Amino acid sequence: MRISKLSITLCALLLGGCAEGFNVTRNAPSSIQLPNGTVVAAARGWCVDTSTSRARGDTAVVVLGSCAALAGNALAPRPDVPGVVTVSVESEAGVSPSPKELETFFVSDAGRAALAHDGRAESVDILETRREDDLFILQAEDQSALPGASPVTWRALFDLEGRFVSVSLYGLSDRPIGRSEGLQTLEAQVDRLIAANDP
Structure with missing residues (x-):
């Protein structure tokens, strides 16, 4: 794939979009099915934020947050790390x-x-890149990150049943996520997506 075409594809996945939402009845579901049939299932402690998850044009962006926070229920599951995960498909x-x-x-x-x-x-600054079979992982530091967000992010990009997927983990500036925790969180979400879409 040429760099110019790859740039366009990745910009759509990384930046996402906002438009028509999904038809979900629960406030904090643990999974959601996209219009193209792909199932975005959250790893343990994470749930779908239906108020910000959107599908538009060529890309769907699903935002995952703490189940406890999204449901407004302290007894609901919560992830091991604070932050937000986005899944772009x-x-x-x-x-x-x-x-x-x-x-x-x-x-x-x-x-x-x-x-x-x-x-x-x-x-x-690209802090680390890893290639694991068909999975690409990177850790980057963005000095222009939004206020309150950690400048360090993790991303995993891979093919899921013929569709290009990006999983991103964003931490908080006052509660940074360690390298091992970040990678474990990212890989757990990738594994959950693969399992949920196993034919």
């Missing part, structure tokens, strides 16, 4: 970029700009 099936292509893209100026909140490559 391409609506149409296609050929996903390989982990090597993703690594090449994200260490480039265009890739770092796609990760930056302000769109400037110089705002982002």
Whole structure:
């Protein structure tokens, strides 16, 4: 996949969109089925924020938060780390970029700009990249992150039944997430998605 095409695809996944919502009756469901049939199931302690999860055009973006916080119930499950997880899924099936292509893209100026909140490559430092079979993981630091958000984020990108998926973990500035905790949280969510969509 050429860098220009990859840039467009990843920008859509990373930035997401807001428009028509999903038809869900519970306040904090643990899973949701997208219009394209993909099931976004949350890992333990996480639930779907139906007020901010949206599907538009080529991409659906599902926001996951603490079940206890979303349900307003202190007895409900909560994740081991504070923060927010987003799951972005391409609506149409296609050929996903390989982990090597993703690594090449994200260490480039265009890739770092796609990760930056302000769109400037110089705002982002790539702290770590990992390739595990068909899974690509990166840890980045964005100096233009929103107030209250940790500048350090984790992302996993992979193919899920023919659709390109991005899972992102955002921490809080006053409660940063450690490296091992961040990776474990990210990998648990990836495993949950794969299991929920196993044919």
